[in-house]
Amino acid sequence: MKKQSPIKRLWELAASQHAGLKLSVSLAVLGVLGGIVPYVVAGQVLTNLFNGVTDFSAYMKACVVGLLGYAVKSVLYSLSLSVSHKATFELLQELREKMLHKLPKLSLGKVTATPSGEWKQLIVDQVESLERPVAHLIPEMTANMVGPLCILIYLIVLDWRMALLSLVSIPIGMFFMSIIMKSYGKQYAGSVQVGAQMNAAIAEYAGGIEVIKAFNQGESSYHKFSEKILANAQYYYDWMKSVQFLMSLSKSILPTTLLAVLPAGYLFYQSGSLDGGTFLTTVILSFSLSGLLMAAMNFVDSLARVGTVVGQIDALLAAEEQQHEKHPISFNKHDIVLDHVSFSYESGEDAKEIIHDVSLSIKDGSFNAFVGPSGGGKSTLAKLIAGYWDVEKGSIAIGGINAKKVPLEQLYNSVSFVSQDNFLFNESIRNNIRMGCLSATDEDVEHIAKLSGCHDFIENLENGYDTIAGEGGTHLSGGERQRISIARAMLKNAPIVIFDEATAYIDPENEVLMQQALGQLVAGKTVIAIAHRLSTITGADQIFVIEEGKIENHGTHQELLEKSKLYQSMWLAHVGAKGGK
Numbered sequence: 001m002k003k004q005s006p007i008k009r010l011w012e013l014a015a016s017q018h019a020g021l022k023l024s025v026s027l028a029v030l031g032v033l034g035g036i037v038p039y040v041v042a043g044q045v046l047t048n049l050f051n052g053v054t055d056f057s058a059y060m061k062a063c064v065v066g067l068l069g070y071a072v073k074s075v076l077y078s079l080s081l082s083v084s085h086k087a088t089f090e091l092l093q094e095l096r097e098k099m100l101h102k103l104p105k106l107s108l109g110k111v112t113a114t115p116s117g118e119w120k121q122l123i124v125d126q127v128e129s130l131e132r133p134v135a136h137l138i139p140e141m142t143a144n145m146v147g148p149l150c151i152l153i154y155l156i157v158l159d160w161r162m163a164l165l166s167l168v169s170i171p172i173g174m175f176f177m178s179i180i181m182k183s184y185g186k187q188y189a190g191s192v193q194v195g196a197q198m199n200a201a202i203a204e205y206a207g208g209i210e211v212i213k214a215f216n217q218g219e220s221s222y223h224k225f226s227e228k229i230l231a232n233a234q235y236y237y238d239w240m241k242s243v244q245f246l247m248s249l250s251k252s253i254l255p256t257t258l259l260a261v262l263p264a265g266y267l268f269y270q271s272g273s274l275d276g277g278t279f280l281t282t283v284i285l286s287f288s289l290s291g292l293l294m295a296a297m298n299f300v301d302s303l304a305r306v307g308t309v310v311g312q313i314d315a316l317l318a319a320e321e322q323q324h325e326k327h328p329i330s331f332n333k334h335d336i337v338l339d340h341v342s343f344s345y346e347s348g349e350d351a352k353e354i355i356h357d358v359s360l361s362i363k364d365g366s367f368n369a370f371v372g373p374s375g376g377g378k379s380t381l382a383k384l385i386a387g388y389w390d391v392e393k394g395s396i397a398i399g400g401i402n403a404k405k406v407p408l409e410q411l412y413n414s415v416s417f418v419s420q421d422n423f424l425f426n427e428s429i430r431n432n433i434r435m436g437c438l439s440a441t442d443e444d445v446e447h448i449a450k451l452s453g454c455h456d457f458i459e460n461l462e463n464g465y466d467t468i469a470g471e472g473g474t475h476l477s478g479g480e481r482q483r484i485s486i487a488r489a490m491l492k493n494a495p496i497v498i499f500d501e502a503t504a505y506i507d508p509e510n511e512v513l514m515q516q517a518l519g520q521l522v523a524g525k526t527v528i529a530i531a532h533r534l535s536t537i538t539g540a541d542q543i544f545v546i547e548e549g550k551i552e553n554h555g556t557h558q559e560l561l562e563k564s565k566l567y568q569s570m571w572l573a574h575v576g577a578k579g580g581k
Contacts, residue, residue: 020087031076037069048279117200154486173254341394422485424473
């Protein structure tokens with residue numbers, strides 16, 4: 001399959017803005033043609049002077065025509081940029097919306113495997129970098145290529161020999177530019193890569209500053225951070241140094257059209273085969289010809305940027321989505337059945353399987369628990385049930401319906417997932433809770449907060465429900481963040497609720513109250529709790545002991561104490577940690 005050119009692909013992505021961009025190109029071309037008029041007029045004025053014309057009105061008319069041409073160029077250029085920028089900013093908005101709508105359709109692994117700094121660079125910085133190529137390159141470069149063509153045609157009409165002479169320096173200048181262009185796209189792609197690494201290092205350094213300070217790792221962490229910044233600067237320095245000589249040659253040689261036009265034109269004039277007016281007009285227009293081509297060359301960087309950025313955008317938009325049906329499903333119940341499920345985060349021959357042939361059944365409206373050693377696959381199983389990944393081996397059914405037949409949005413709406421590290425947005429506590437149901441009123445938010453046992457501590461905050469949580473919830477303690485996350489999940493009111501160590505950060509005094517509140521809030525729902533504190537799940541209808549990606553055993557608390565040595569050891573360790581009670 002023939003590789004599509006970046007400009008053609010960019011034009012396809014800008015399909016909704018074609019009308020505006022075409023109008024912009026038309027205005028830019030007319031503007032460039034208007035800009036040629038003063039050069040033509042200047043040539044005519046010199047011809048008149050050379051021929052001894054003394055009629056002042058002829059010169060005045062020529063000046064007026066030249067001034068009108070310049071005015072047309074200025075006005076149409078401004079209009080062209082205005083139209084192209086309006087279309088461009090709408091296009092950038094569309095591209096960002098497409099990418100942001102794409103992210104939730106990808107598996108959680110695809111999203112989390114990419115550092116947040118890289119996502120930010122792509123969706124914000126890289127898309128923003130398309131502003132110049134779209135708003136300027138498409139109309140201006142097109143116009144700056146049409147302009148020289150029109151001048152060349154005019155020169156051919158005047159004298160084909162002079163037309164060819166005016167082009168002599170251009171192929172030489174373009175030759176040196178073509179050498180640069182061979183590696184320019186690859187070099188620009190490399191600059192994007194080192195830039196992404198720098199952004200990721202900055203985000204990591206800022207996000208981990210608390211750990212850095214706590215363990216006095218400022219020097220080593222800053223060294224890693226500064227290395228990436230210096231690497232980014234060094235890359236650009238080396239790149240510019242490698243092309244500086246050729247770029248200087250190209251830009252020095254390209255405009256030297258007079259080196260051929262003046263001596264050859266003078267010889268033609270002396271021999272009588274070229275009149276003085278045409279000679280002077282050719283000299284003037286050759287300046288315009290090289291000037292427009294030089295302006296077009298300024299977009300070399302934009303062309304390289306287009307290839308890289310469009311490639312990255314296409315890679316995201318074409319990324320494999322979770323494959324689910326589009327039509328909503330009607331659920332009569334919300335029991336969960338896993339049938340011979342195996343799963344690995346990566347694909348290919350080297351992929352390490354995390355879940356091995358797991359089959360389990362969870363009844364509708366029951367309380368269930370996943371327990372077992374850390375790293376055994378408890379959270380992975382829970383996230384598979386929540387639809388964060390699709391399973392390739394085996395199947396997951398909800399209410400007797402294969403999860404892949406449930407639209408992804410409906411599947412997400414059917415599950416509330418509360419983890420021990422829930423993210424809070426840098427907004428008010430009220431709006432963070434309201435994320436569970438955007439249509440909820442303030443009264444609904446406060447009511448669910450009371451039921452979830454977090455109303456009192458919220459009221460004691462400086463601004464109550466209007467207190468800003470901070471980025472990621474940094475203005476709150478771990479226990480406070482968890483309780484707000486639980487309230488948010490409860491406001492969602494989904495029929496399936498998954499708690500992944502949801503009370504891990506809550507102090508013992510409040511844990512009993514929280515457990516009681518949760519018991520009321522999840523009544524009648526299908527509940528899965530991942531727990532290390534076994535005392536919190538002794539009343540579960542069913543407990544699944546998970547070890548090394550397999551179901552080691554399952555049953556009630558009492559049944560497992562009798563038949564599961566692993567559960568027995570975990571229980572003894574738990575009660576021993578509590579003082580043998």
